[in-house]
Amino acid sequence: GAGVSQSPSNKVTEKGKDVELRCDPISGHTALYWYRQRLGQGLEFLIYFQGNSAPDKSGLPSDRFSAERTGESVSTLTIQRTQQEDSAVYLCASSMTSGRSSTDTQYFGPGTRLTVL
């Protein structure tokens, strides 16, 4: 079946502009996650959605970052007034269950490479 998809695959923007990144999770997956990966680094957790529960936003680095998810479908990550340090690959993942079990597996999309000039 179809995996997690993300769009756009690449985004180049100018400093100060807003960008919106999209994630389509695997159908039926209730949990959705956003991560950031800077060049040569590991992944940083950003935000977690589970069903209709309040999202865990504890990983968002500043109030310029926000994310939404409608039900158990598409999610968008918005970065306002982009800065050069926002340049990174933004990865989305989904999992079949809540993600709160130690055995849950996350399925990742290919990521969106964001470059802020």
Added chain:
Amino acid sequence: DAKTTQPNSMESNEEEPVHLPCNHSTISGTDYIHWYRQLPSQGPEYVIHGLTSNVNNRMASLAIAEDRKSSTLILHRATLRDAAVYYCIYASGGSNYKLTFGKGTLLTVNP
């Protein structure tokens, strides 16, 4: 944050076994150990996970030390397609979804 320690890089020859080590000395008794890998220009993909017993699947085997402070991912016959960054991770403290990926081990496979 759940902390694991892995070598920065390892090299292997094609068709040979590869043993990728990981130390996780602060792991608790109920935390599963997960391995993911990230091929170039792709998102991470799940490889295997385990709790106490050794585990096998079509991709790899996972050997877990008796004290659970370390584990080893075993690729029985490395192929060029196995060249990737391998991450050993666990989540704890009730926030199991907050996977903390370190820098992992960059595996190079020589033809």
